[in-house]
Amino acid sequence: MLLNEVVCEKRSYTKEYMSHQHAYGQFLFPLQGSLDIETDHQHVHLTPDYCFYLPPGFNHDYRSDDRNEFLILDIPVLYLPDRTDTMYTRLDEQWSAIRYLLLEEAGQQKAESLSHLTRYVSGKLQLQRPASVEYLHSHFREPVRLETLAAMEHYHPAYYSAWFKKQTGKTVKAYVSDLRLKEAQSLLKESSWTIGKISEETGFENASSFTRWFAGQTGFTPKQYRQLKNG
Incomplete structure (x- = not known):
């Protein structure tokens, strides 16, 4: 499914293994619980100390064994650098601040400010x-x-x-x-x-x-x- 607008919202995942890919980039910020994500070459156990980025067209399996809640940022390709790869990073002070700001935006759903923040987050895919x-x-x-x-x-x-x-x-x-x-x-x-x-x-x-x-x-x-x- 193509995505024309940024989507920032909370989601939860089930214990059943699901498999799919997106036509957009996706950041996952755990708020509670954990998520197991498997790609062709990686296995990530995602916990609230980390965040994970999946690029467009990247097939992955996922499931959660516990009660969970995630902040998800779905990013249309027009916001993304020409080429991105998966990114798994610890939530340091800067990334924790980004998660906080995204949470604020998820509650307010102001398109313009969310768009600016998304461009900033996307830029970090090249810089980090x-x-x-x-x-x-x-x-x-x-x-x-x-x-x-x-x-x-x-x-x-x-x-x-x-x-x-x-x-x-x-x-x-x-x-x-x-x-x-x-x-x-x-x-x-x-x-x-x-x-x-x-x-x-x-x-x-x-x-x-x-x-x-x-x-x-x-x-x-x-x-x-x-x-x-x-x-």
């Missing part, structure tokens, strides 16, 4: 990094297992790599390598740390392995790069 990508930005210095990243997105590891490349345009290994390179280049330009200290800070066991890797990435040794940038 998925949880596993955000995790890499904080932990790129450490060994990271693919299974750990996949679990954050509720993907099976066999599907996660393809999903990650679709999201970022890079493999996990290449993405981590780019993060390390940016950090190394910044430290070489802006700090007086030794090469050994910088290699440690960017997650390498020793200076020699760091030097080989850096030269392979840039064509310069770390020492040459520092002299070039600071000369």
Whole structure:
């Protein structure tokens, strides 16, 4: 069914497994209880600490085992970015505020203000990094297992790599390598740390392995790069 206007309302779900897809995007904000949602590659147990977004045309099964109430935001495609994927995110302070404002709008049903709020929420689908990508930005210095990243997105590891490349345009290994390179280049330009200290800070066991890797990435040794940038 096509959707021409934003719909924001409370809904409840049954214990029976249902299966369908929408011709619009949908945000689910749990208010009470939980919901199990299964797509081809994900299984999400949605509780009031999180929210979940389903893009248009995404087939999913769903059911609830307990008494439940959800705030649902159905978004016509004209409000959405060209391409969106599922998004599962914790309700931090900002997302909690969004849920509160949507609840207010659901009660008042003022089309203009709901439209403005929906455009803001839709914009976050482009701006917010998925949880596993955000995790890499904080932990790129450490060994990271693919299974750990996949679990954050509720993907099976066999599907996660393809999903990650679709999201970022890079493999996990290449993405981590780019993060390390940016950090190394910044430290070489802006700090007086030794090469050994910088290699440690960017997650390498020793200076020699760091030097080989850096030269392979840039064509310069770390020492040459520092002299070039600071000369």
